[in-house]
Amino acid sequence: MSNALTVTAPDGLPFVDFTREFDYPVEQVFSTYADADRVSQWLGPRGYEMRVDHYDFHTGGSYAYTHVDPSGDEYQFRGSLHTVRENEIAIQTFEFLGFPDVVSIETLRFEDLGEGRTQLSGHAVYPSLEARDGMVSSGMETGMTDGFDRLEELLAT
Numbered sequence: 001m002s003n004a005l006t007v008t009a010p011d012g013l014p015f016v017d018f019t020r021e022f023d024y025p026v027e028q029v030f031s032t033y034a035d036a037d038r039v040s041q042w043l044g045p046r047g048y049e050m051r052v053d054h055y056d057f058h059t060g061g062s063y064a065y066t067h068v069d070p071s072g073d074e075y076q077f078r079g080s081l082h083t084v085r086e087n088e089i090a091i092q093t094f095e096f097l098g099f100p101d102v103v104s105i106e107t108l109r110f111e112d113l114g115e116g117r118t119q120l121s122g123h124a125v126y127p128s129l130e131a132r133d134g135m136v137s138s139g140m141e142t143g144m145t146d147g148f149d150r151l152e153e154l155l156a157t
Helices: 026-034 036-042 129-137 140-155
Strands: 006-008 015-022 049-055 062-068 074-085 089-096 103-114 117-125
Touching (some): 006 140, 015 129, 015 140, 026 036, 026 117, 036 049, 036 140
Antiparallel strands (some): 049 062, 062 074, 074 089, 103 117
16 A cells, blocks of 8 residues: 555553545545445454444444454454544544453544545544553554555545
C-alpha cells in the first residue's frame, strides 16, 4: 500500500495517535467506516473473521463485534458512540473484553485533503500508561495496518 499508517505512543503519556491517508473521497471513506456490512469486510487483522453483534455508527449509538482468529480463538470488542458528524468526526469508547475494565476514549477525524483524498486520524486516551502499553504490545499496530489496508482494498471495489 502506498499510504502507510503512522502510530505514535508518546513516552509517559497514556495516548495513542494514528494517521492514515486514503486515495478516496472523505464521503466514501466515512460511509465505508459507518456501514456494518462493509466494516465486517475490513476491520481487523487479515485472516480473522469478524462477527458483528450490532453496529450503530450514529451519535448515541454503540457497537459490539467479535474477531475470530484462524485457530478459532475469539476476541470481543464493544463501545459507545458519543458524537458522530458525517464525513467529519466520531468520538467513541473502545473496550477489548480480554482486557476488562479498561476503556479508551477515541476521537476519529475524517479530513478531506482535496483531489479525492482523505486523511483519517485518531487520538485514543487510555485510563493509565499501563493500559496504553498493554494495548500497544498486543499487536494493535499490526491489526490496524491490516485493517486499513483492507479498507483501502474495499474502497477500490
